[in-house]
Amino acid sequence: MLQLVLPLLLSAALAVDTPVRYAEDRAPAIVNPLFATSMSEARLHELVFEGLFSDDHDLRSAPQLAESLELAEDKLTATVRLRQGVRWHDGESFDADDVIFSVRAMSDAATASTEAGRTAWISEVTALDPHTVQLTFVAPEHSPQDKLHFKILPEHRLGELPIKRTHPFRNRPVGTGPWMVQAFNEDSSISLSRFADHWRPASLSELSMREVSDKNYQSKLLLYKSLDLLVRVLPRDLAPLQNDRNIELYPYQTNSWWYVGFNLSDVRLKDARVREALALLVDIPELLRPIGTGELVTGPFVVSSPYYDHGVPKRETDPDRAGALLREAGYSFDGKRWLDASGSPLRVRLASQADLETSQDVVVNLQSQLQNQGIVVEPEFLRRAEWKQRVWRERDFDLILSQWSFDRNEDVYEQFHSSGGRNFVGYASAEVDQLLDEARNTTDPQVKKQQLRRVHSVIAADIPMMFLWTLDNYAAVSSKVGSVEIHPFYFFTWATDWTLR
Amino acid sequence: MKPYLPCCLLAWMACTPVAPTPPSAPPSVEGAPAAAPVAASPDLREFGWISEATRSPTTFTALLADDRDGWIALHANDYERAADRFETPTSRARAEWMLALLHHDLARLTGYAVETFFSEWDARSGLPDESAATMIATLGSFCSESGALSGWASRCSPEAPGFAMAQEIARGRAPWDHVGVDVYGKRMALHRAARTSGALDGLLAAAVQPLVVEPVGDFERTFFDPCLHRTLADHWTNRTAMSLGGEGWRAMAGFSDLGLAGSLFAPWLHASDLDSELRAADIPGVIGARAPSLRRLGVGTNPHAGDDPVSAREEVASLDRGLADWRASLSEGASDEGLAVLEDLRLIERYRQEYLTTRARYALLAERPRQALAYLEAARDPSDPTVGAANSPVLWALLAEAQLHAGRARAALDALHVLSGTHPEVLGLREVVGSLAVLRGLDRTGDSREE
Incomplete structure (x- = not known):
């Protein structure tokens, strides 16, 4: 099987301007952060969607769609100023209504979001103006920005609550993230392209997620340059990758x-x-x-x-x-x-x-x-x-x-x-x-x-x-991808800094 | 890199007749430029102990003949066993030196972890009342090797056990000079015994027990001794000096008089590199980080600007290209016995790891944790996630330190967990780093997914 397929894959690999191709054991079932259950979904969401805050390289909360957060003295409310000029992938402007909608959607019992637990600490969210929201908490919060990492969703695309898993958004996702979904392909791969209007545009112009269920086969495809990135290598497959100068191994910590x-x-x-x-x-x-x-x-x-x-x-x-x-x-x-x-x-x-x-x-x-x-x-x-x-x-x-x-x-x-x-x-x-x-x-x-x-x-x-x-976690990355730093859980959090060598 | 397969070599080591030959004289490397062009065919004589062991396996065998168990243990990165098995004092000093480095690293890490933990806890919600927290922080700040005493001592309650010790620490006196009958006094007596008579057993036995246990409702707060590794580092530094007949860490200059025994498996390639680095260094752990001889492989050793991991990875790639050329050249000129030494003992991989861990320490001391992480990730052999010949205790200790400085307290625990497999005394360090990881997660909602 491999002998038959590899030459074809190899010729594809020689094409000019190929995207950075990464493998998942299983493609995400749907692309909607309200219903994320798997790591492959979480990783893809990291490319397409953004939160108010996200981890910086020191794993401290840094503003993403937020610009700043001011915590009240009693720690029961916070005012979040939103980044201005942010656009959704369809060109619409991001504003306070999207934040309110996202919190309500995740908390909505009828929607039954898998993320409900991540907003349960917020009792109320209101807009002070189009670019400012006020959050009220169930109990005093010392560092609410540490909990504001959940993904913000576009109200104008998802509409009324409750949201169902079968909502068409799952096949036409729209985020504010550095890459946007271009196509769900018949071979279960997903093509992504750089979002040119992002507030901090990424360096990599194209990404492609490919479903390859056989871990051993994933390694071979990387060795033959038909893939550029494996998010998780099994210990038994490390040795051949370790010996290849065109591949770099990155240990990362996920529990x-x-x-x-x-x-x-x-x-x-x-x-x-x-x-x-x-x-x-x-x-x-x-x-x-x-x-x-x-x-x-x-x-x-x-x-x-x-x-x-x-x-x-x-x-x-x-x-x-x-x-x-x-x-x-x-x-x-x-x-x-x-x-x-x-x-x-x-x-x-x-x-x-x-x-x-x-x-x-x-x-x-x-x-x-x-x-x-x-x-x-x-x-x-x-x-x-x-x-x-x-x-x-x-x-x-x-x-x-x-x-x-x-x-x-x-x-x-x-x-x-x-x-x-x-x-x-x-x-x-x-x-x-x-x-x-x-x-x-x-x-x-x-x-x-x-x-x-x-x-x-x-x-x-x-x-x-x-x-x-x-098991130990290692990612394997083609040396053609530079400036790689891997987030220990969401993997692609810092991928905007990645480059093609 | 291929899996570690020492058995055939060890058999060979035991059977090959001994025919000593003098070690080749290393050339001077003074004045080598930082960015010398890549040498396509480096002169094998220029590259110290690897060349020597490969090209003159009989020299190597002769060295091993006297202290075979010690060298085998040192090669396996089992420093304690090596220190126990070496019969020749100067060879034993090599193992003692590694123990000194390891515990210096762990002492520095403990100091940083303790200070960070108590400071962040204090900033978040204040330290608990009537707790030993400030006393432990006081001890930790003294033993951190940072040289800076923070204000913890002034916050210790006069009614609390150990207050007299805290006052002495505030006056700059070492806690192990404190004599008392409370828990601190008893533990400091163990430190004194280790420091004055070299008796480590009591201190190591106590190290896996909390120094202070405080009931909190149905639970307990536990604090471990933050001075353990400081005393162990001082102990092994002194032992190294005694074995070499010198004083202080600079006694390691004596390694340059030992020929192959002074450099085998070391981060310095030969005596002239060691001498050169000793002249430039003001702290012991960075000896080997400049590696003048490496410049002949095209590896620049000037520090990079800023904490940029990309430049560190590029340096590693440059090192690997140079070492590959070097391996090819060495293999061409080597006998079958020499090749067996080179490959079965993985001498180049060993040197690579020693060099990169030293570079990592150098980067850490220069407050460049991401570069340190890049060096250490490159140095780590993923085929064996334990302490052993493939990955040294020092590597895991530095990995923990780099992770912690890069904000990744939870990831630091992974490295400390590995280290605890051979060094159970790091339990206290694991606990404080674990507490820091927990503290940093108190305000977060966790996330979990199916893989």
Whole structure:
């Protein structure tokens, strides 16, 4: 396959004025920041949309669509002056109404934005004039600019609330960012061109996002100059890239961990003994081996996190203990399979995202491990829309294999608070809820560390997920792209400074 | 770079007959211009320990014969083991020197982290009442090696434990001169023992326990000893000097009298480079950063204007081009044994990392953290995310420091986590950097996505 395709790709690579081409494992399902769920979407949004504030190179909040912020003495309101002369990609002017609309859209219950949590601290937003807004807060805010990074959307393109995921905006997005979407192509790639009227025009004139689900193939395309940038290289693929003088590797810090989640609304998986038994039957280092080096985690934080509880022991594979737990839970072993009280085999569906070669390897390995221990596993490889529908909305799964990426705040509230919008495993613990609520409000960093370490230990004991591993993050970039600095989470935040050598 | 495969070489090291030959005399490099043109075919004799080990493997083998375990440990960047295994004092000094550098780096990092953490916490919401925070900040400022005592001491409560020590610190006296029975007095007694008799065990055992624990509701606030690495740095600097028969860090000039033993695996290529750099340096950690001999490879060593990572990356690219040419030339003239030494011990990669980490330290001291990061990212071997032959403890320590200075406290924790695998005593440093990362996130809403 590669031998046939590469010459074609190579000839394409020789064309003059090719855009900077980057690869994503999966193309964004839609381009609308109100409904962003994946890293590929977040990265694309960073190119197309802007917030009032954004991270500067020292990771401090710097004005983007804002010009300045003045915080009231009581810290309950702030006046934000907006940058003037900013235009949307369709030529319309950006103004205060867009800010008001964005906050309301994200907060709108009927819209059910995935970003709702990012505006919940704002109780009111009003326009003082076309280029000034006043924000009123639910509680005193010490540094509101640190929370004003969510993307601002064009009121004139999105119209009335509520907004639906199917709104045509998803295929015709309009932002104020340094690049604008030119085309969604049939091969799932997305073409972007520089927005000439941007208040700080980018150097790179064209960008192209290409969907390449096979990580190994991504590396080969980069080596053959048919791609210019890989946002994430697996450890096993680093060596050949490291040896190529035309490629530069950039380590960057994103807090990501892989997991197998249990659907806690499933009557079988609601039983902690069954979950523990399944966890004890899995050899996690063996699952990791095909991917390369990584570090096993015991809870919802990466090992270097200040919130990681190093006192939580790693769970070793223990089929005997697993068997005892399953018997205790009412299952019996017929010599080949575990059977429930009615004599039916213990059978679980394991959902993962389709077209992700790495996940498929893990799923097949996991299936094999559990089946060898008498558990029937039915893999389901779900396409993007199906995944969002069944996992995010309907919660129609038994087990899911996926990975979460967190910014440097490592806020697991949405995943583990009983009211969390991303808690699709259905985890509910009064103690964890209380700890997460308290951790959001504490002003003592030492206490917050302790609170979240306890969250780690409680969750690890409750086993709503099998926590698997974290991997080192490296981006690989063609040396033709210069002045590269990579934001540790959103990746493209500083791409306006990138150049072609 | 290929994976680290030392086994065949180590076997060879053990079996090859020893036939000592005198080391080649390094030429003078004085007066070399900063931007000399690229030398297409550098003279192999000009490039110090790599050339020497490659071209005269018997010299190399003879050196290893006496202190084989020490050199193997030093090559593996296991400084403590090397310091323990070297039998020849002057060779042992090489490992002691690396330990001194490591702890100087960690002391500087601790000082910066402690000062930044308490200052930012104070600015945001004020430090908690009746807390040891100001006392720890006082200790941290003294031990930071910055030479500047901030105003923390004057804010310590007269009723608080350690107040007498804080007053002494305010008068410029070292905290380890303080004698007392409170927690500070007990910990400072361990520092004194380490400093006067070289007894590190007690200090290292205590290092993984908090110095102060304060209950806060159902939780605890913990503060670790911010002077640990300062004492360890001073200890290893003194040990280096003793092993070389000198005094203070300038005793390292003695390395230039040791031939290959004084430069093998070092950031300086040979004795004349070391001498040249010692004349110019006023602090120890930058020896190797100027690298006069490198200029023959077309690598300019003048500092760049501003904290521009692009120019640092260009310098690395220039270095890599030069080293590639150098490797080709060396390989052409080398025997099979010489090639085995060069490739199996990854001598060029080792020198490259030593040089780039020293350049990074130089950039950090010049307040150019982004350049330092560029050097360190280039120096780091991604094939092995641990401390070992591929990536030294110093690299991880400097990476943490550069990340912290670049505003990336959370990323600094990644490097410190790696370092803690071999140096558990960095726990206290991890905790304060972790607290700083948490503090900086208190006013943010976190973001998370599916990958």
